[in-house]
Amino acid sequence: MKTLVRNIAQLGGIQSHNKALRGEAMADFPVLPQAWLVLENGCIHAWGQETDPKGLPQADMVLDAKGATVLPAWCDSHTHLVFAGSRENEMVDKIKGLDYAAIAAKGGGILSTAKAIAQTSENDLYAQAMARIERLVQMGTGAFEIKSGYGLDLENELKMLRVIRRLKESLPIPIRSSFLGAHSYPLAFRQNHEGYLQLIEKEMLPAIVAEGLADYVDVFCETGFFSLAETKRICVAAQEKGLGVKLHANQLSAMGAVELGVALGAISVDHLETMDAASINALANADTIGTLLPGAAFFLRQSQPPARELLQAGAALALASDFNPGSCPTGNMNLVLALACIQAKLLPAEALNAATLNGAFAMGLQKEVGSIAVGKKANLIFTSPIPSLDYLAYAFGDCWVNKVMVNGQFI
């Protein structure tokens, strides 16, 4: 069954690469004006221009895009979207002047979400996460990575990962799962890091791998959380069991997390708000992708990652939401794209590549999604009529996504 989509004002993101885009190449987001697109069995089959004298191809069905700009759906490679409840009370406390320690003393922070997770059933967590994903797909996201990390004990980490597996099994979009047991030391292990590391190595990882619940391990490598040595130990143990590595790196301090991630062959190092020359150099020539999370820096009123310096050095960058209840309570990738340009100074074309193809690479999904390429899933954004692609980043705070297609079907 072939479907011809015609009357596309601009068809963006036509590219197939074996490696993530990096440095200067990220400024090229290929666009075809006045285009048509043929889909076959839910996948991208062919494209061309309506002005071509050869005329339009044959198809079983014709869809009129009515002047929409058509793009690959967003690939959000860093989310914590399985959580219970919300933490707007902490935002209000912060506005009133309470600092992180005072909020933690009131029972806030990661541990408050951990408490909520422990009190919520797997079915409820699944229903809450599904509702979030359904909204985000309508806003243009066509692939997700989702982390555990609010369980912080065997039972609740497994519960979160089983929720992610159920989402994978029931949704028509690709989802990757990361085990983030090393998100924070739970209260019982604050003075006993060795005990928690052993719990991760000897109980959590074997159980997770036995059930096939995770594609990646992730660690919050940060001063006051998991040290370089602790991070390395967890990652190596996970790699020995066949998991890939992602890291929360250089959010609050330049302590060597990026360099460690590159040395471990991590698929991505994420955050990068606090970079020094050594960490920028480490990413410059690495296959490891640097994932920027401008929504989190915005919400936390932190400075944004040095995107221009990273690109000048030749790094490969992805953009993701970091959707979570504490530091980025939105998964709206349209807003993330705008923040990346307005605040982190990516060019719109760079941000578009970072939010699509490089996001797919940052989850190992580049063969399925992330660009207009033969054989990839037809997970596509159809915008309202817009004057240019730059407009998506410029006219921020609105959602210009009009319709979303998943596997060739409007949803």
Ligand SMILES: [Zn+2]
């Ligand atoms: Zn995160």
